[in-house]
Amino acid sequence: MGLLRYGGSNDGIPIDDRALAHLKVAIATKLRRNESFTLSWRDPANGEHGRETIWLHPSIPLRFVFDDPEPPQLNVKWIEQLMMSANSSGGITLTDEVLELPEA
Numbered sequence: 001m002g003l004l005r006y007g008g009s010n011d012g013i014p015i016d017d018r019a020l021a022h023l024k025v026a027i028a029t030k031l032r033r034n035e036s037f038t039l040s041w042r043d044p045a046n047g048e049h050g051r052e053t054i055w056l057h058p059s060i061p062l063r064f065v066f067d068d069p070e071p072p073q074l075n076v077k078w079i080e081q082l083m084m085s086a087n088s089s090g091g092i093t094l095t096d097e098v099l100e101l102p103e104a
Helices: 017-032 076-086
Strands: 002-006 012-015 037-042 051-056 062-065
Touching (some): 017 076
Antiparallel strands (some): 037 051
16 A cells, blocks of 8 residues: 655555556646646545545645555556546546456
8 A cells, every 4th residue: 555645744645556656647747747636536434425635736745655666567548547537627536447358
């Protein structure tokens, strides 16, 4: 389980390493363009209906902390989905991984 550390806080937002690796690509792309946006996710600690949102801005410190020393192979479809949501008025919504199904 990785952590997204935001705003200079030592507290982190726990996110699965694989999901965090994909989020990192989407977030870094937006911030590199000097674009601000929101990031929303469901908070399992608050039950099924709990969710949180933070405002991401290039001037606010952000740190990605991974438990696994090796980066995962990235799923391009999932990154594309995260980028589509990043470019929407609602910002990035962390969703489950988009799996590519074999063609029949």
